[in-house]
Amino acid sequence: MSSFAALERQLRPIYDSLDTGSNKSAVVACNKLLKKHPGNELVKALKALALVRLQKVEESLVLCDEVLASKPTDDAVLTAMMHVLRGLGRNIDTVTMFEEAFKQQPSNEELGAQTFFANVRAGHWKSAQQIATRMHKQFHEDRYLYWSVISTVLQANDTTTPSSMKNLLYKLAHRLITSGKAPSYVHTDRFHLHLSILRELELYDEARVLLDHDVGKSICAANLACDELRRDITKLQNRQKQEGEFAESKIVEKGDRNWLEFLSFLDAVFILDTEPDQSSEAFKTACLDRMEHARQVLEKVSEKDGKKDRSGPLALLELEKRARSCDIKQDDERLLTLLKSYFEQFGDKACCYEDLQPYVVLDGDDLSSWTSFLESVPSSITTTNELQRRINVHKLLRCNLTASQLTLEAETTRASLYFTEYLQTLPLGANLPNTELQPADDLAILAGCAYVNLWTISKEEKYLYIAASLLEYGLLKSNASFLMRLMLVRIYRLLGAPTLALEHYRAIQTKQVQHDTLSHFILSRASTFSLAATGDLTFATECLETSQIYLSNSQETADFVVRAFTGEKYSQIPEFITFEDHLDNSLQRDIIKMEHVRMRFTHEVVNSDIMDLELIELKFIFDRNHHDNRDFQILPDYQPRIIPNFNDQTMLFGRGEGHGWLMTLLRMYIRALQQSSDLDDTVEEKLLIGDRPKLAADSGNKAPLRDRLRERPQEDLAELTPDEVALLDFTTGLADWLGCHHDYIRPPPSVVLAEAAKQSELKTGHPLKGVEILPTPPNGSPNGHHKKDEEAPAITEPPEIVVNFFNTMKARFDEAQQSSVVDALHVATLIQEAFIFLVIETLRFKSASVIKIYKLNSLVQSFKAIKTNAVEILKDISVSLGKQSDRESTAEARKVFTESCSPIVTPEVTHEFVLNVAKKVGDARKKVLEGVGKGMTRVCSNHSQ
Amino acid sequence: MSVLRPFRATDMFKFNNVNLDVWTETYGISFYLSYLSRWPDLCCVQQAPSGRMMGYILGKAEGSGAEWHGHVTALTVAPEYRRLSLARKMMDLLEFVSDEIYRGFFVDLYVRCANYVAIDMYEKLGYSVYRRVREYYGSLGVGKGGRDEEDAFGPDMRKPLSRDPGRRSVRPNGRDIIVSAHDVP
Numbered sequence A: 001m002s003s004f005a006a007l008e009r010q011l012r013p014i015y016d017s018l019d020t021g022s023n024k025s026a027v028v029a030c031n032k033l034l035k036k037h038p039g040n041e042l043v044k045a046l047k048a049l050a051l052v053r054l055q056k057v058e059e060s061l062v063l064c065d066e067v068l069a070s071k072p073t074d075d076a077v078l079t080a081m082m083h084v085l086r087g088l089g090r091n092i093d094t095v096t097m098f099e100e101a102f103k104q105q106p107s108n109e110e111l112g113a114q115t116f117f118a119n120v121r122a123g124h125w126k127s128a129q130q131i132a133t134r135m136h137k138q139f140h141e142d143r144y145l146y147w148s149v150i151s152t153v154l155q156a157n158d159t160t161t162p163s164s165m166k167n168l169l170y171k172l173a174h175r176l177i178t179s180g181k182a183p184s185y186v187h188t189d190r191f192h193l194h195l196s197i198l199r200e201l202e203l204y205d206e207a208r209v210l211l212d213h214d215v216g217k218s219i220c221a222a223n224l225a226c227d228e229l230r231r232d233i234t235k236l237q238n239r240q241k242q243e244g245e246f247a248e249s250k251i252v253e254k255g256d257r258n259w260l261e262f263l264s265f266l267d268a269v270f271i272l273d274t275e276p277d278q279s280s281e282a283f284k285t286a287c288l289d290r291m292e293h294a295r296q297v298l299e300k301v302s303e304k305d306g307k308k309d310r311s312g313p314l315a316l317l318e319l320e321k322r323a324r325s326c327d328i329k330q331d332d333e334r335l336l337t338l339l340k341s342y343f344e345q346f347g348d349k350a351c352c353y354e355d356l357q358p359y360v361v362l363d364g365d366d367l368s369s370w371t372s373f374l375e376s377v378p379s380s381i382t383t384t385n386e387l388q389r390r391i392n393v394h395k396l397l398r399c400n401l402t403a404s405q406l407t408l409e410a411e412t413t414r415a416s417l418y419f420t421e422y423l424q425t426l427p428l429g430a431n432l433p434n435t436e437l438q439p440a441d442d443l444a445i446l447a448g449c450a451y452v453n454l455w456t457i458s459k460e461e462k463y464l465y466i467a468a469s470l471l472e473y474g475l476l477k478s479n480a481s482f483l484m485r486l487m488l489v490r491i492y493r494l495l496g497a498p499t500l501a502l503e504h505y506r507a508i509q510t511k512q513v514q515h516d517t518l519s520h521f522i523l524s525r526a527s528t529f530s531l532a533a534t535g536d537l538t539f540a541t542e543c544l545e546t547s548q549i550y551l552s553n554s555q556e557t558a559d560f561v562v563r564a565f566t567g568e569k570y571s572q573i574p575e576f577i578t579f580e581d582h583l584d585n586s587l588q589r590d591i592i593k594m595e596h597v598r599m600r601f602t603h604e605v606v607n608s609d610i611m612d613l614e615l616i617e618l619k620f621i622f623d624r625n626h627h628d629n630r631d632f633q634i635l636p637d638y639q640p641r642i643i644p645n646f647n648d649q650t651m652l653f654g655r656g657e658g659h660g661w662l663m664t665l666l667r668m669y670i671r672a673l674q675q676s677s678d679l680d681d682t683v684e685e686k687l688l689i690g691d692r693p694k695l696a697a698d699s700g701n702k703a704p705l706r707d708r709l710r711e712r713p714q715e716d717l718a719e720l721t722p723d724e725v726a727l728l729d730f731t732t733g734l735a736d737w738l739g740c741h742h743d744y745i746r747p748p749p750s751v752v753l754a755e756a757a758k759q760s761e762l763k764t765g766h767p768l769k770g771v772e773i774l775p776t777p778p779n780g781s782p783n784g785h786h787k788k789d790e791e792a793p794a795i796t797e798p799p800e801i802v803v804n805f806f807n808t809m810k811a812r813f814d815e816a817q818q819s820s821v822v823d824a825l826h827v828a829t830l831i832q833e834a835f836i837f838l839v840i841e842t843l844r845f846k847s848a849s850v851i852k853i854y855k856l857n858s859l860v861q862s863f864k865a866i867k868t869n870a871v872e873i874l875k876d877i878s879v880s881l882g883k884q885s886d887r888e889s890t891a892e893a894r895k896v897f898t899e900s901c902s903p904i905v906t907p908e909v910t911h912e913f914v915l916n917v918a919k920k921v922g923d924a925r926k927k928v929l930e931g932v933g934k935g936m937t938r939v940c941s942n943h944s945q
Numbered sequence B: 001m002s003v004l005r006p007f008r009a010t011d012m013f014k015f016n017n018v019n020l021d022v023w024t025e026t027y028g029i030s031f032y033l034s035y036l037s038r039w040p041d042l043c044c045v046q047q048a049p050s051g052r053m054m055g056y057i058l059g060k061a062e063g064s065g066a067e068w069h070g071h072v073t074a075l076t077v078a079p080e081y082r083r084l085s086l087a088r089k090m091m092d093l094l095e096f097v098s099d100e101i102y103r104g105f106f107v108d109l110y111v112r113c114a115n116y117v118a119i120d121m122y123e124k125l126g127y128s129v130y131r132r133v134r135e136y137y138g139s140l141g142v143g144k145g146g147r148d149e150e151d152a153f154g155p156d157m158r159k160p161l162s163r164d165p166g167r168r169s170v171r172p173n174g175r176d177i178i179v180s181a182h183d184v185p
């Protein structure tokens, strides 16, 4: 038996341990093997992998670098190392490793492909292209040519590529693709790629040749993605007329009911063909003729399809709408006639309301005629179809309500009408299994919308009580209604009952990528409700769990890009990359991160380790190009057109946070953390493991970070509440005041690095790579403090804004406490956050030796006074919150709640039911008020020694 | 009336109104990407003119020899857009592509036994039960719909395509044939 086979046998348990996550036993097994085979690359690589997974980064790095230095070519070693480097975030090193291996074995096709993929994963499109070209020359496979083509396209589209290069790269891609032996249409996705290049280069005639070819035609007929490109190119080529005829034949002869065909058909009606412009008489006459024809075609389609398909009738409406917008004189009555007949025909379909929305933006006589038509629809309801029709009547009437119809009285009458009809019609769905939605659900949702609007009009919380109780009842009857749950999430947050909101949010069972799109419902400004300071990490944990999806994305998505290459599905590659990018640079991701940092600082000791870590992460985020994937569309929108929709009405504090809010908070935190940290850019560069984020091509023009942190664009501030602006002013004043002292006292980079190297060596037994330890400068003091040659900055009085903040905000708190629970929590938690900023900014000046060396006594006196005052105020607020919390779960509070709900208390929605909701709301409020209050005293005692 | 277009990776950001339904599962990123990276032409979306997603279908082509066929992995329509023939049209497309492009012999799918609406629909569309699979969804325990799936005999349904004019891929007594999940590829 060869020693190789023996080794093989001994390796198997290591792989098994790694597969089952027993990383510790993998390390033990590796150590044993390394004693016998000290130089074995594979064992070293596997040990490095186990170490990374155990988070022992420093130890793993040492092994990793040893293996890399040996320039491995063995498949197993390369694979293991690929995982190690991925774990360390060092994609670039993976690229180098494969490139080295391929260089040593240039005829190894598999290594070539691996090297190509390593570049793909790292987004190095240019090198990927070069490798693919080389592989094409060497191995004569067509697909390598296409790999090089799409790599060129991806390079052109990459944000790191200057826009001036884009066209050039597309031209290169074009040259490459036309150099292939086989035509692109032998393969659907090659054909797709070819067309997309021609579209970008505006080579429409060349595209035409491909599209008119028989094979091209049959590809487009069976492939939606290619057909999409075909449609696009045809439009760009100004061939609306031909496209319209083509669409007509598909609609009439093939029975195609894709709405895109109808749009193409309608586009052709209103084209400027031979006529000079849209206002000319000639244009109008030609249009009238074409409209007549179109109408005939569509009427025939409508007749033929009957109730089976809505395309014909809707296309007729669209035709009418477009004619009106071109001001082409026609029968005034036609639009209304079409609307009415559409409603007659499809009024019992749930989508009728959405279908008609674009066409019912009416006024004057049209509106009154439409309204009286809807009002004349019989209101007796005995079947589900009649019920759906009734719901559509309500929605359609509601969306056109005018200001004078939206008084408190009128809206109250409407709300109770929806509610009464809801109760009346519920029995229609009594026999459905509980997994089905109830046909009457939308009436409850409409009532919920109306009550929320009443709250908006009156600012009286009692309307939210009603909305909450009524939707809770709706859920009792229709447990699967996620819309009611989402509405309740919003309402409970407004009511300051976060745990109830969380319960409903969890019941929706958001999973996977939904964490990105839906978590805003529960995590937006969640630090307001966080009880982390008392040790209750519910929301902090929710932040971490939600963020798992971003890890999955960075671990999994690139694999599928690679698979799409292997399977030659070129149409998917740019889509996957966009998806990866949108998730990686998701706005919600970093909003969650920000909220988590805010929570973290309330329950962890603020020390330099945490601060350095967060500083680095927040700086990464600061340079990202964010994408907003949050789904707000999911909420029902049945509010009248002239008022804000339900989503806007129910945003916490009336302000949705977006990019501007995130950037503002980042500026506040980065600036404070940077001032108090010893890490400057040069130090960070040396100590950081893993790849840096790619920088967009225009990022070179940006102002230095220091300056960008001081910006306060008006549009950003618009996303902040006035109280958040107050916090911003406070932190700015504080940073301006203390900045010069931080800069003066912060040790020079060489000293910081030397210290880091010392720590690392203590931990791993190896010196830190790339860091030279300079001799201590002559004026250095033994405890690491270095007096600079320049003069110390003068100590100044603290700015007014800093001194007065806590007293001013205390007054704000007293006021907010009168208005609502959430307002009180908002102001209270912001005051606490200001205190934490004070702690962060003054940490450096704590040690007695620093105070002595730099003569900081008077500075310390100033901020101590501010801190003492802050602590006193926080303690006061804590007491107030405690008192408020006691009031929440009393019989009296419940009575106020149930009495408010009297409009909906009925034999169905009983007093007991409402009382139970009242109790839950009261308990939830009590819990959060008490918790935030207690948390404050903890924060004070933790941070004020 | 709806736009029929390819399913794209970024549709994962938009499918909430469809996926929050009890019968529809939201899978991990790799699930969707594995379909798109192999059978993009068997995955499509129905979209309202407003841009809202109405429903989607995800499918694949698999099997060897006379078992080579198209498979429906997920078909779903948001509640407010049901009974508008959207499912029918997406099935039409999947059958067309399975037939014309992949040259499969049949199309098949599995349904949960409690999903009566879906079973009825597939029967109307020409599918028949080929066999019933014991505990196909068993690993899920109690289904998301809150039903106890313990004695589930989810039907495996098939419809022959033009390449199988003799209808060899289906059988009349399929309902009586029960297999365990292990015997199904």
Ligand SMILES: CC(C)(COP(=O)(O)OP(=O)(O)OC[C@H]1O[C@@H](n2cnc3c(N)ncnc32)[C@H](O)[C@@H]1OP(=O)(O)O)[C@@H](O)C(=O)NCCC(=O)NCCS
Binding pocket: B021, B023, B024, B074, B075, B076, B077, B078, B081, B082, B083, B084, B085, B086, B087, B088, B089, B109, B110, B111, B112, B115, B117, B118, B120, B121, B122, B124
């Ligand atoms: C099953 C489902 C996809 C049907 O979608 P759909 O777009 O409403 O179906 P269609 O309108 O195309 O219906 C086609 C035919 O199926 C039958 N059908 C569909 N839904 C039905 C229902 N609720 N009751 C009775 N028959 C029904 C009808 O015969 C219908 O034709 P018709 O309307 O001309 O009578 C949809 O209900 C759904 O998404 N359910 C949840 C997810 C699911 O169960 N997927 C299937 C898992 S494999």
